[in-house]
Amino acid sequence: MSGLVVGAAMLGVLTGGVYALMASGLTLIFGVMRIINVGHGALVVLGAYLSFALLRGLHIDPFLGLAVTMPAMFAIGLVLELLFIRPLRTDREALSVLVTYALALGIEGVLGYLFSSDFQQLRVWYQTASFAVGGFGVAYVYVFGFLLSIAVLAALGALLYATTFGASIRATMLNRSAAQLIGIDVERVSAITFGIGMATAAVGGVVFGITNAFNPGSHYDLISRLLTIIVLGGLGSLKGAIVAAVLMLVIEDVTAVVVSPTWAAFTFFALLVLILITRPQGLYGLRAREGT
Amino acid sequence: MRLTILRGAAVLTLGLIAATGCANGGGSAGPGRPILVGVSLSLDGDFSGDGKALQQGYQLWADDVNARGGLLGSKIRFKFVNDASSTQQVVTNYQNLITRDRVDLTFGPFSSLLTIPASEIAARYGYAFPEPAGGGPHVFDRGLKNVFFVQPAPVVNNLVSYTKWLLALPADQRPKTAAYATQDDPFTQPQVDRAKALLAAAGVQTVYSQVYPAETTDFTPLALSVAHSRADVVVLGCQLQDAIAFVQTFQQQRYSPRSLIETTGPDQGSQFSDKIGLANTEGIMVPAGWWPSVKTSANDQFVRAFLARYGGDAASISADAAEAFSVGQVVEQAVGKTQSLDNAKLIQALHSQTFQTIQGPMAFDSTGQPNGASFLVQWQHGQTVPVYPPGVAVVKAEYPKPNWQ
Numbered sequence: 001m002s003g004l005v006v007g008a009a010m011l012g013v014l015t016g017g018v019y020a021l022m023a024s025g026l027t028l029i030f031g032v033m034r035i036i037n038v039g040h041g042a043l044v045v046l047g048a049y050l051s052f053a054l055l056r057g058l059h060i061d062p063f064l065g066l067a068v069t070m071p072a073m074f075a076i077g078l079v080l081e082l083l084f085i086r087p088l089r090t091d092r093e094a095l096s097v098l099v100t101y102a103l104a105l106g107i108e109g110v111l112g113y114l115f116s117s118d119f120q121q122l123r124v125w126y127q128t129a130s131f132a133v134g135g136f137g138v139a140y141v142y143v144f145g146f147l148l149s150i151a152v153l154a155a156l157g158a159l160l161y162a163t164t165f166g167a168s169i170r171a172t173m174l175n176r177s178a179a180q181l182i183g184i185d186v187e188r189v190s191a192i193t194f195g196i197g198m199a200t201a202a203v204g205g206v207v208f209g210i211t212n213a214f215n216p217g218s219h220y221d222l223i224s225r226l227l228t229i230i231v232l233g234g235l236g237s238l239k240g241a242i243v244a245a246v247l248m249l250v251i252e253d254v255t256a257v258v259v260s261p262t263w264a265a266f267t268f269f270a271l272l273v274l275i276l277i278t279r280p281q282g283l284y285g286l287r288a289r290e291g292t
Numbered sequence: 293m294r295l296t297i298l299r300g301a302a303v304l305t306l307g308l309i310a311a312t313g314c315a316n317g318g319g320s321a322g323p324g325r326p327i328l329v330g331v332s333l334s335l336d337g338d339f340s341g342d343g344k345a346l347q348q349g350y351q352l353w354a355d356d357v358n359a360r361g362g363l364l365g366s367k368i369r370f371k372f373v374n375d376a377s378s379t380q381q382v383v384t385n386y387q388n389l390i391t392r393d394r395v396d397l398t399f400g401p402f403s404s405l406l407t408i409p410a411s412e413i414a415a416r417y418g419y420a421f422p423e424p425a426g427g428g429p430h431v432f433d434r435g436l437k438n439v440f441f442v443q444p445a446p447v448v449n450n451l452v453s454y455t456k457w458l459l460a461l462p463a464d465q466r467p468k469t470a471a472y473a474t475q476d477d478p479f480t481q482p483q484v485d486r487a488k489a490l491l492a493a494a495g496v497q498t499v500y501s502q503v504y505p506a507e508t509t510d511f512t513p514l515a516l517s518v519a520h521s522r523a524d525v526v527v528l529g530c531q532l533q534d535a536i537a538f539v540q541t542f543q544q545q546r547y548s549p550r551s552l553i554e555t556t557g558p559d560q561g562s563q564f565s566d567k568i569g570l571a572n573t574e575g576i577m578v579p580a581g582w583w584p585s586v587k588t589s590a591n592d593q594f595v596r597a598f599l600a601r602y603g604g605d606a607a608s609i610s611a612d613a614a615e616a617f618s619v620g621q622v623v624e625q626a627v628g629k630t631q632s633l634d635n636a637k638l639i640q641a642l643h644s645q646t647f648q649t650i651q652g653p654m655a656f657d658s659t660g661q662p663n664g665a666s667f668l669v670q671w672q673h674g675q676t677v678p679v680y681p682p683g684v685a686v687v688k689a690e691y692p693k694p695n696w697q
Binding site: 256257261 | 567
């Protein structure tokens with residue numbers, strides 16, 4: 001049993017890293033734009049379908065294909081922000097839920113039309129290939145996904161904390177009006193942040209698409225998990241998204257093998273409630289910092 | 293004023309009685325007037341794929357009968373209405389079909405979920421309710437006498453053939469341990485519970501057993517636990533998505549059981565084989581009630597007619613279509629035996645006779661459950677083939693399942 005627990009914990013850490021990357025775009029978008037993007041799961045699925053199209057049509061490996069899909073998703077993000085998010089001038093947090101949900105339904109509809117509702121999966125040689133660690137098979141795809149997630153998250157961190165543009169993002173996250181007053185073009189920052197969020201969704205989509213059979217409706221399950229992660233981590237916190245994602249996946253996976261899958265989600269949500277009672281802003285919530 | 297209200301109420305009551313009376317047990321088709329058959333189908337929503345397949349099967353049967361001169365000298369005409377996979381709409385549909393359209397016969401919709409409320413409406417008006425796709429235990433435990441599930445076996449018995457086949461293996465090859473995992477779904481869980489009980493009673497030790505929520509999306513920890521059990525046999529109560537995920541995790545863990553059966557998934561053709569790789573399908577099993585190549589009465593003609601009408605290849609024919617066609621066959625024989633469209637007589641005949649269908653011979657007990665058994669299908673050399681029982685098998689079953697490629 002102990003080997004199984006260690007295996008489940010390792011799996012939780014590896015998949016948690018990938019979920020952290022998917023949630024990072026969501027939390028950044030909230031932090032900068034004050035919008036709740038419930039369409040983020042659909043964007044991850046869109047990323048998976050773009051990789052699927054490249055793999056099926058041009059036989060391009062999904063990870064290599066990110067050289068195409070990340071810029072493409074970034075560009076799509078700029079357009080979506082301009083068309084659907086920027087016009088929201090008042091009550092952005094509430095209205096954004098409706099707008100981004102409509103966006104998710106639109107993406108689902110288009111993908112259903114183009115690819116049908118059949119399940120698809122990105123099939124690559126490292127999908128089921130594995131190496132043994134203590135009697136537990138570690139699949140290469142989880143390792144590749146984890147390493148790539150770490151690299152992208154590190155790049156995001158460097159962008160945020162080591163560049164002038166990153167300072168603009170952080171200033172906008174702290175106080176949008178004050179950032180405007182000191183000359184930051186917050187609309188440009190918002191558009192680029194939305195694009196970055198989309199690009200991270202492309203990376204998440206690759207790993208999601210290799211490890212799961214997906215169809216256009218797969219985003220519903222995904223968004224509920226991603227929202228849970230950023231609430232636990234603290235809305236707008238990159239570090240919070242990483243810690244919460246790993247915590248969630250490890251707790252769920254270990255509970256599933258030790259107790260039962262029925263109790264996996266319950267155990268995590270019980271912990272979530274306890275944490276939110278003591279820290280309503282989440283583990284690393286930005287709102288608390290704003291108030292202090 | 294009070295007199296007017298009373299008079300209105302009396303007229304309304306008489307009208308309702310008249311409408312109910314007219315609808316009770318169906319209309320009476322005469323020479324020249326077609327026999328109207330009412331069906332609610334899920335042409336949108338979750339069951340839309342299955343709904344469309346049922347429509348194909350029903351229509352093909354009607355065309356076949358009409359080409360042979362019809363039933364009791366009358367042509368058959370279907371009245372299909374869409375329920376969008378809704379349990380509310382299906383009730384409204386059958387209510388309308390019976391009281392407004394005054395159909396002669398009613399055939400069933402897709403799924404136990406819709407069959408349960410729909411059959412209540414049919415029973416209220418005295419209609420026989422032969423149905424192709426409602427096999428869950430609750431369909432039969434409500435005391436209704438008008439429901440007839442036109443598949444070889446009730447869902448709970450779907451894996452019985454598998455257990456018989458396993459236990460018939462030579463003693464030195466027979467599995468010693470088994471692992472079970474199933475969704476908490478009324479379609480999958482009863483099958484797996486029954487298989488577990490039968491195998492355990494025969495001495496096959498249960499080394500892992502788990503029921504997981506139907507909403508589960510991450511199947512990897514579950515599959516890890518099954519792989520960790522190193523069971524000889526794995527029985528999974530799953531749908532396509534988890535069927536794929538389990539196999540992939542088994543490959544990652546380099547665990548290849550001697551036998552693997554999944555309640556759904558391996559029967560989905562390329563939807564399944566594309567995801568796990570054609571070579572890795574070798575030896576995987578699935579229970580089935582019908583298969584394109586199965587040697588049953590008139591099945592070859594059905595397959596030929598289906599392909600001529602709808603195109604595609606035999607492997608792409610949905611079992612739903614065959615089950616719907618079988619509903620027509622059963623009713624056709626019952627009408628032939630009673631020489632009547634009287635639903636009360638049809639219900640009596642359906643309870644007391646055996647009928648030949650493309651799924652094999654069919655008879656029903658007092659609750660409407662069929663008394664046959666499903667058969668076993670196995671992936672062999674990139675194709676799915678019936679392998680058990682011997683009456684329907686076209687090749688010998690492969691055992692043990694080869695290792696993953």
